[in-house]
Amino acid sequence: MDRLIIATRESKLAMWQAEHIQARLKEAHPKLDVVINSMTSKGDQILDTPLAKIGGKGLFTKELETSMLAGESHIAVHSLKDVPMEFPEGLKLSVITKRHDPRDALLSQKYSSIEELPQKAVVGTTSLRRRMQILKIRPDLTIKNLRGNVNTRIRKLKDGEYDAIILASSGIKRLGLQEEVKYFTPISEELMIPAMGQAALGIEIVDTPELEKIISVLKDEDATVETTIEREFVRVLEGGCQVPIGINAKIDGDSVNIQALVGLPDGEEIIYEKLTCKKDEYTTKGEELAKLFIERGAKELLEKAEHIAMTEVF
Structure with missing residues (x-):
């Protein structure tokens, strides 16, 4: 060729x-x-x-x-x-x-963190995963849908349509847009679990x-290990973008630390699990974790989440 x-x-x-x-x-x-x-x-x-x-x-x-x-x-x-x-x-x-930085980030012209946002502040995201986790932390906030490319979303923030927006850290960093807003604050994976494959x-x-x-x-071998676990988890759960699912696998030496959650868009009902496995066990752990979620009622919860998303959220 x-x-x-x-x-x-x-x-x-x-x-x-x-x-x-x-x-x-x-x-x-x-x-x-x-x-x-x-x-x-x-x-x-x-x-x-x-x-x-x-x-x-x-x-x-x-x-x-x-x-x-x-x-x-x-x-x-x-x-x-x-x-x-x-x-x-x-x-x-x-x-x-x-893989680069897999975290989500809060962007704002006024506030440096989720905790700083005032009551009923308007936060922009169309991700049900982000909506679920934001409302779990701050149920008082107002979530408003946000579409468009990265530059368009930042422009809407600067125009005052939102008090803050949530985007993937990696995209902002790749385009060198950190300085476009006053506050660019990555959110820890413990506070907000990223999407499957985010930043790869x-x-x-x-x-x-x-x-x-x-x-x-x-x-990249490490990214392959981490994202294989994440994609298998979502595959077994049969979760598309219309349901709230977060899954993050992170290599730590010879081990992989995994945490995942599924739930309702309002954050009121959530299934969460975390586990650690050996790095060489990565091909089976995503499926195993998904089956554990299914035993805890994840399929039924996701069906309910999808219905809520289609009839109430959008």
Whole structure:
């Protein structure tokens, strides 16, 4: 192969991610011509409706997959948290790259922490996971839906539509936007459990041995261990973006510390578990943890959460 084409969305963060992978591949394969094919996904086009009502996070990957299946692109760069569990025939998730800061962050022009927010302050997020955990901490707050790319969301904050917004720390740091607001405060994983795969990139490819070999230089072993646990947990629970699920696995030496929760969007009913396993047991622990949640009633709770999300939240 002389030329490799990367499919990506056109948002600033998606382009940063694609260009980052482009640079790494050029460094590893100097003779390979690596180019970017950018496009607008349906998820980027429909900004006035919550994702859960228009098809979920798969809306950010569908156009890219269509491009690969049509032979117009060879690989796609995704934020791993946006990657569905199932892939079209002929495509596969090949590599997980090095993970950055997986925490969520509070952005505000007036307040430096969740605790500082005044009674009934307006907090922007469309994530049911974030909504659930914010209301668990501060049930007095007002949660208002927030769509758009990172820059649009920050502009809405600065325009006074929100007292604070919650975004992924990694996206803000990758785009160098920490100074765009007065307060940028990462939230500890103990206070707010991140989304599955948050802060890692997933490389989806046309399933061929040649592409698999080319892309293999991007694989990060630690990120693979952590996110495999997280994705298996969500897969077994059959949880899409329309239900509140948080799962975070973190390597500590030869062990992995895992914590997870599922619950209702208002934070009033939550199932939480944490466990530690050996690093070499990672392939089974996500499923084991999900089955423990199911025994505690997680499936029924998630069904209830989905109904509430569709009829009351949005």
